[in-house]
Amino acid sequence: MQVATFGAGAVALLAFAVLTLGISPGQQGGALPDGIGIRTAAGPADHVGSVACAGCHERQAKDWASSHHAHAMAMPTGETVRGDFSGASVEVSGSKGRFFRDGDRYMVETEGRDGKPATFAVSHTFGWEPLQQYLVTFPDGRLQALPWAWDTRPAAAGGQRWFHVYGDEPIPPSDSRHWTRYQQTWNHMCAECHSTALDKGYDAAANTFRTTWSEISVGCESCHGGGRGHVDWAKGGARADVPLKGFAAREARRAAVDWTPDPATGSPRAGVARPTGDEVETCARCHARRGQVAGGWKPGRPLGDTHLPAFLTPDLFEDDGMMRDEVFNDHSFKQSLMYAKGVTCGDCHDAHSGKLKAAGATVCNQCHLAERFEAASHTGHQPGPKAPDCISCHMPARTYMVVDTRHDHSFRIPRPDLSMTLGTPNACNDCHADRPASWSAAAVERWHGPQRKGHQAYADAFHASRTGDLSARERLIRVATDGTTPDVARATAVLALRSWPSADAEATVAAALSSPDPLTRVAALRLQESQPPDARWRRGGPALADPVLIVRLAAAALLADQNPDGRPEPERARLRAAFTEYEAAQRLDADRPEGRAALALFRLRQGRLAEAEAEYLAALRLEPAAATVSVNLADLYRQQGREDAAEQVLRAAVMIAPTAAVAHHALGLSLIRSKRYADALRHLGLAVEHDPANARFAYVHVVALQSTGQAVAAARGLREAFERHPADADIVGMLLQQTMQAGDAKAAAPLAERLAKLRPDDPAIARLAARLRQ
Numbered sequence: 001m002q003v004a005t006f007g008a009g010a011v012a013l014l015a016f017a018v019l020t021l022g023i024s025p026g027q028q029g030g031a032l033p034d035g036i037g038i039r040t041a042a043g044p045a046d047h048v049g050s051v052a053c054a055g056c057h058e059r060q061a062k063d064w065a066s067s068h069h070a071h072a073m074a075m076p077t078g079e080t081v082r083g084d085f086s087g088a089s090v091e092v093s094g095s096k097g098r099f100f101r102d103g104d105r106y107m108v109e110t111e112g113r114d115g116k117p118a119t120f121a122v123s124h125t126f127g128w129e130p131l132q133q134y135l136v137t138f139p140d141g142r143l144q145a146l147p148w149a150w151d152t153r154p155a156a157a158g159g160q161r162w163f164h165v166y167g168d169e170p171i172p173p174s175d176s177r178h179w180t181r182y183q184q185t186w187n188h189m190c191a192e193c194h195s196t197a198l199d200k201g202y203d204a205a206a207n208t209f210r211t212t213w214s215e216i217s218v219g220c221e222s223c224h225g226g227g228r229g230h231v232d233w234a235k236g237g238a239r240a241d242v243p244l245k246g247f248a249a250r251e252a253r254r255a256a257v258d259w260t261p262d263p264a265t266g267s268p269r270a271g272v273a274r275p276t277g278d279e280v281e282t283c284a285r286c287h288a289r290r291g292q293v294a295g296g297w298k299p300g301r302p303l304g305d306t307h308l309p310a311f312l313t314p315d316l317f318e319d320d321g322m323m324r325d326e327v328f329n330d331h332s333f334k335q336s337l338m339y340a341k342g343v344t345c346g347d348c349h350d351a352h353s354g355k356l357k358a359a360g361a362t363v364c365n366q367c368h369l370a371e372r373f374e375a376a377s378h379t380g381h382q383p384g385p386k387a388p389d390c391i392s393c394h395m396p397a398r399t400y401m402v403v404d405t406r407h408d409h410s411f412r413i414p415r416p417d418l419s420m421t422l423g424t425p426n427a428c429n430d431c432h433a434d435r436p437a438s439w440s441a442a443a444v445e446r447w448h449g450p451q452r453k454g455h456q457a458y459a460d461a462f463h464a465s466r467t468g469d470l471s472a473r474e475r476l477i478r479v480a481t482d483g484t485t486p487d488v489a490r491a492t493a494v495l496a497l498r499s500w501p502s503a504d505a506e507a508t509v510a511a512a513l514s515s516p517d518p519l520t521r522v523a524a525l526r527l528q529e530s531q532p533p534d535a536r537w538r539r540g541g542p543a544l545a546d547p548v549l550i551v552r553l554a555a556a557a558l559l560a561d562q563n564p565d566g567r568p569e570p571e572r573a574r575l576r577a578a579f580t581e582y583e584a585a586q587r588l589d590a591d592r593p594e595g596r597a598a599l600a601l602f603r604l605r606q607g608r609l610a611e612a613e614a615e616y617l618a619a620l621r622l623e624p625a626a627a628t629v630s631v632n633l634a635d636l637y638r639q640q641g642r643e644d645a646a647e648q649v650l651r652a653a654v655m656i657a658p659t660a661a662v663a664h665h666a667l668g669l670s671l672i673r674s675k676r677y678a679d680a681l682r683h684l685g686l687a688v689e690h691d692p693a694n695a696r697f698a699y700v701h702v703v704a705l706q707s708t709g710q711a712v713a714a715a716r717g718l719r720e721a722f723e724r725h726p727a728d729a730d731i732v733g734m735l736l737q738q739t740m741q742a743g744d745a746k747a748a749a750p751l752a753e754r755l756a757k758l759r760p761d762d763p764a765i766a767r768l769a770a771r772l773r774q
Contacts, residue, residue, distance in 0.1 A: 271341025
C-alpha cells in the first residue's frame with residue numbers, strides 16, 4: 001500500500017524538511033502553497049523535495065506551483081478536490097455514479113468488479129485540468145482509477161459536470177478496461193509520471209503493492225534528478241570547482257543557437273546539432289507512448305536506457321504519422337522539421353509552469369515572422385479574428401478522454417491531397433468539415449503549388465504496406481534508407497519490412513542493425529528472429545555490447561536459445577549480462593500478464609520448460625482473459641505431448657473470452673490434431689469471423705475446408721480471403737494453384753505476376769509468371 005500521507009501528517013513532514021535540509025520555516029508559505037513539494041520519508045536518500053528548492057529558486061517554484069505537474073496527484077482535501085461531492089449523480093450507458101461526503105471523506109458509489117453497486121472512498125485526486133480523476137486504494141495496495149471524472153472547464157464551455165472517461169461506450173466488469181481491472185491500475189499505468197521518484201513496490205509472490213514516492217506530484221527532482229548534492233553545494237558556499245553544482249547528472253545541452261528569423265524566408269537560417277540525452281529526452285520519459293524497461297533514470301541519459309518507445313503502428317498513428325490514439329507529444333514532435341533543426345520543448349513552453357511562452361500562436365513569432373506567415377499569401381485566408389493561425393493549420397487537434405483536447409506536435413503541412421488518396425485526416429477539413437478533401441486540396445495547390453509536400457514523406461509507404469499494395473516493399477525501403485526521414489518513421493519502415501521479405505529488404509534490415517538510432521536497431525534485431533542460430537548470433541551478438549539498453553534487450557530476446565557457456569569471453573559475459581537485464585525488465589512488469597508472458601517465452605527458448613509454465617500460469621492468474629497467454633501455454637503443453645491439457649486451457653480461454661480469435665484458432669488446430677474435424681472447423685471459422693484482418697487464420701481455415709472435402713466452401717472462403725488479403729503469399733499461391741488446376745491460364749497469369757512480386761527471389765515463381773505471361 002502507499003505510505004505517503006498528508007492532512008495531519010503534513011506538518012510533521014514539513015518539520016522533517018526544515019530540520020534536515022536547513023529550510024527556513026517561512027519558506028514553504030512564501031513560494032509554495034502548504035502541502036506541496038514535501039519529501040516523504042519513503043523518498044530516496046538523494047531527494048530533498050521541491051520545498052528545499054524554493055528558497056533559492058523562488059520564481060521557478062512559484063511558476064511550478066501553478067503548473068499541472070504540481071497538481072498531478074494529491075491527497076483529497078477541500079483545496080485539491082474539484083468535483084461536486086454534494087450528492088451529485090450521473091448515469092451513462094447503464095453505469096451509475098453518485099458522489100457525496102462522509103465527514104472529511106470523499107465517497108463514490110458505483111459498480112465494483114462484481115458489477116454490483118458499492119461505495120468507495122477516494123484516496124487521491126489525479127490530474128487538474130481539463131479533467132480531474134479520482135483514485136481508490138484497495139487492501140492489496142492497488143490504486144484504481146474510477147471511471148468517473150470531473151470536467152473542470154467552465155460551465156459555459158460544457159464543463160462543471162461528471163462524465164464517464166470512455167464516453168458512451170459500455171465497459172462491463174469483464175472488460176480489462178473496467179476501472180477495477182488491470183488496465184486501470186495506477187501503480188503500473190500512471191504512477192511513474194504523476195509522482196516523483198516512484199517505486200512500484202510490487203511483491204510478485206503475494207501479488208500486492210507497496211508503492212512509494214518522494215513527492216506525491218511531479219516535483220523538481222522528476223526532471224533534475226536528486227537534489228541533495230545541490231542543496232549541500234549551496235549550503236557549502238556554492239564553490240565553482242564542484243561539478244554540475246552538486247547534481248549527479250544533468251540533461252545534455254545543445255550548442256548556442258540563434259533563432260532570429262531570416263527576412264528572406266521568415267524563418268531561422270539554420271538549426272543546431274542535437275546531443276543525446278537532451279531536454280527533449282527528459283520530457284519524453286513521460287510525454288511519449290512508451291513502456292518502462294528499467295528504473296534508475298537520470299537526466300542526460302537517452303530515453304532508450306529506461307523506456308522503449310512505440311513505433312508508428314496503425315493502432316496508434318495515422319498512415320502519415322499523425323496521432324490517432326492517445327500518444328502524447330514526443331512521437332509527433334520527433335517527426336517534425338523543428339525537432340530536426342534542434343528545437344526543444346523549452347523553446348516554446350516554460351519549463352516550470354508548462355505554459356506557452358507567449359499566448360496561442362504568437363509563440364511561433366519567436367522564430368517566424370508574423371507579417372509573412374499571417375498574410376493571406378501564406379494562409380489563403382484574409383487576416384482577421386476568424387482567420388486560421390499557425391496552431392489551427394499546423395497542429396491539428398484531437399480530443400481524448402471526452403474533454404481533453406491535444407494538438408499534434410509534428411507541425412506538418414496540411415495535406416488534403418493525402419486525404420483524397422489515403423484517407424488520412426487533414427487540418428483544412430477539420431474546419432471545413434462540410435467540404436470534400438478535393439476542395440481543400442485544390443485550394444492548397446492554388447496557393448502553394450503542387451509540390452509543397454512537407455517534411456513527413458512516408459504516408460504512401462505505410463499506407464501501401466497496410467493495404468497490401470505491391471509497391472509497398474520498394475516504398476518502405478526508400479523510407480528506411482532515407483537519411484532525411486525522421487528516425488521513428490525509419491524504424492517503423494524497417495519493422496514493416498517483415499511483411500515484405502526479399503533480398504533487398506533483408507539487405508536494408510541488415511544495414512539498419514548499425515543505424516545511429518536505437519529504435520531502428522531494435523526493429524532490425526526483431527526481424528532476425530527467423531534466421532538460423534548462427535546467423536542470429538552473427539547479427540545479434542554485437543548488439544549485446546550496445547550502449548543503449550533497449551537494443552541489448554532486443555538482442556537478449558533474439559539470442560535466448562544461445563548457451564553462454566558455449567561462448568568465449570567476452571561474449572559469454574555479455575550474453576549473461578544481457579540475459580540478466582532482460583529478466584529484470586520483465587520482472588519490472590511482473591504485475592502485468594504481458595510481463596509474465598514475455599519472461600515465459602524467454603524461459604521456453606532457454607529450454608526451461610517448468611519455469612515457462614509457471615510464468616504462463618502466473619500471467620493467467622493476473623488476467624484469465626489473456627487469450628494469447630492461454631494459446632502460448634497450450635502450445636507448450638502440445639510440445640510436451642500433453643494435448644488434453646492444451647485443449648483444456650484453450651476451451652477455458654474461449655469460455656472466458658468468446659470473441660478471442662487467437663484462442664479459437666488454436667483450439668481448432670488442437671481439434672484437427674485429435675481428428676475432431678467438425679468442431680475444429682467451427683472454431684477455425686470463428687477465428688476468421690472475430691478477426692477477419694488476420695490472413696493466417698483465413699488461410700488455415702481454407703486449408704481445413706479443403707482437407708475435409710468441403711470444396712465449395714473452401715473455394716468461397718479462398719476468394720473472400722484473397723479479397724481481404726491480396727498481399728498474402730500463401731493465399732495468392734493457393735488461389736494460383738487452384739486456378740491452374742482448373743485450366744484457366746488467363747486468370748492464373750495475373751496471380752502469378754502478383755506472387756512473383758510478393759516473392760521476388762523465387763526463380764520458380766518467376767519462370768511460371770513468365771510462361772503464363774506468354
